[in-house]
Amino acid sequence: MSSTTFGQKGVEAVHNKDYAAAVPLFDKALESSDSPAWLLARAQAQQQLKNYDAALRDAELAYHVAADRGSGTSRKLMIDAQYRRATIYFKLGRYADSDCCAKWSMNLAEGRPARENDGVEKNVDKDGKYTLTYEDAVADKKSQPGQNGTGGGAAALASATTAKTGFENEWNRAYAWRSQALGMMKGLPEDHPGRKVSVTKIPARPVKQKAEPVVDASDDEQPASAPAGKTTKADSPAPGSVPDEKLKLRVDFYQTNQAVTVSIFVKDVKKDDLRVEFSENQVQIAPLSREAAPYVKPGDRESSSTFVLGGGIVPSGSRWSATPRKIELVLQKAIPGVKWGKWGEEKIGAVASEEVQTAASSSQPAAQPSANQAQPLPAKKNTSAPPKPTGAPAYPTSSKSGPKNWDKVVDGEDDDDSKDVNAFFKTLYKGATPEQQRAMMKSFIESNGTALSTDWSDVGNRTVETVPPEGVEAKKWT
CATH class of the missing domain: 1.25.40 (Serine Threonine Protein Phosphatase 5, Tetratricopeptide repeat)
Incomplete structure (x- = not known):
């Protein structure tokens, strides 16, 4: 019989007050549920x-x-x-x-x-x-x-x-x-x-145990390793009725050189009641409804979230909008042109600003430096390493002139290139690891030149979308 059948028969047994028969039926039903x-x-x-x-x-x-x-x-x-x-x-x-x-x-x-x-x-x-x-x-x-x-x-x-x-x-x-x-x-x-009171409102979560055979109370040969009726508790009490990870909302984002647009998907948004507060590295939003905890009320810890950002923003230049199903944040980057590795992370409840700053800096991947920032010195080359291949790498390209040999582009640069707007990108490519170079090529080509990433773990398993500048609409060539 299926677990559902065992469960239904157990419920019938309880209804008929046949409790001894009900327990083994529920034991079977709860093996898979x-x-x-x-x-x-x-x-x-x-x-x-x-x-x-x-x-x-x-x-x-x-x-x-x-x-x-x-x-x-x-x-x-x-x-x-x-x-x-x-x-x-x-x-x-x-x-x-x-x-x-x-x-x-x-x-x-x-x-x-x-x-x-x-x-x-x-x-x-x-x-x-x-x-x-x-x-x-x-x-x-x-x-x-x-x-x-x-x-x-x-x-x-x-x-x-x-x-x-x-x-x-x-x-x-x-x-x-x-x-x-x-x-x-x-x-x-x-x-x-x-x-005396020794109980807590939210009990420690018991560990689910395999069903033991029903043993008569007079039987002296009960297993010593699992005494009948012994309660096994988790090592520590559960923090609350719903874990924070289940309370977190679905978030999507895209970015341009100037801004990061973050979409937060939440039901039953009441725009008039919404409070959105921007700071240099976080956004606090309340009140929020939670599908995982439908009885949360304004003022509860779960009714607010702190969105720790993946980079710095200009609070006065950022804005938000809301519909009944979504909250959208348009965040003005503090350093234009720097690509964020990720939008950030959500923390349930209000978080102190000093704690947010620490979280943002620890979770933020190394961003691409701007042209006027100091560049790290490249590691010394191993003189025993084999010479570079002279053939052009077989990267896919949409260029009419065919594949481009980026090694030659980098090797052939001279002092005049430092005055060129592309000099920074050439220097970045030259000092990158093979994995970072591969990420740069893939993101640049797939996005039609509108995005550049050095994080292969981010772009390796997805197609990088075209992200045109603000006010520009991307159209397919026909």
Whole structure:
């Protein structure tokens, strides 16, 4: 059977409360899939079988997989994962931890950012005991989604504008669970471990493990290398619900001697709300919507990006424009005629200017020097090296006069050439490595003389496009 068939049969088994049969079915289904829905269903089955460590591992992994996918159902699955954590901690007697997870489930149901630093787990006294009470939880209804104020009175007016999120049932479920968790804490001794908080909002990501055979609890011959139900954690906690690499936007660019045009592809751009700030080596843009994290709100770290540039620009001479699907930056080069090796890189959030400068200088490849910059001294030639071939290199060319022997062009230059506008390019070619010379020829010919690159890793595997100067339109010869 396929993994889908195993998963569907596992869901049916959970629905029929046949939890012992459901676990091996999900084990098979999850061998080739990381479906968060199946992980949550298996967590429910493991919880009913009192395999709490295994259940907690599945709930935590389901949270991370749902957050990574960033699909339309991700928030619902993340809400369910936090609620499942709350029920498991309750069964383990960790009532303070259970209340924290239930509150995080409510926050997600209200539409709040997944990575918001809400400080729920910090409600502890000097002895590390949870300070929230049953009465606090009962009164915590001010952010309940979907309220229309039908009850009348001041409370109704306060909640009349609360927006619907589509997760009202999930919010009510977590709200009711909090009363159970905090109700249990009422009768606990002051030194009971269930009063202490040891949970974090975003759990450490468990390592996906191969399914172990179901072993009866009374069996004394369990494998020593993999104890049943042992939770294996990653070496360090995950930094957030969605990795920064998945948040980054698609970017394209082209350049002329005077400017670099960068196109940033992002959906649902609101031009009136957009803030674009230029500096000498970076551009900061906010707010930005993210497909990988659809619930990001203005003010969140993820709602802004710092674009560290591959070269210096003139901020006052740069401009931007926006459409609902794209933001376009036209960046005036600080040094005209210098070709950028790449446009730069995107960093999520705001980055300090001194940090940006370091990043730009470390990531920027060596640019072609301008004619008035000092040239590096060429390396001494090895006298034992074989002489250059006298034949012209067989480079492809569109010239009517046939292939050009660039070696002879360079060897035949004299002092008068230093006054020629092409002298710099001849000197550059003469001092370049064979790989750089090959990149120069390929980029110059394929771009019809409008681009020149010395970076073979950039142009070797693509066709260099024609980039005419501003105000000039490239047309094919007919």
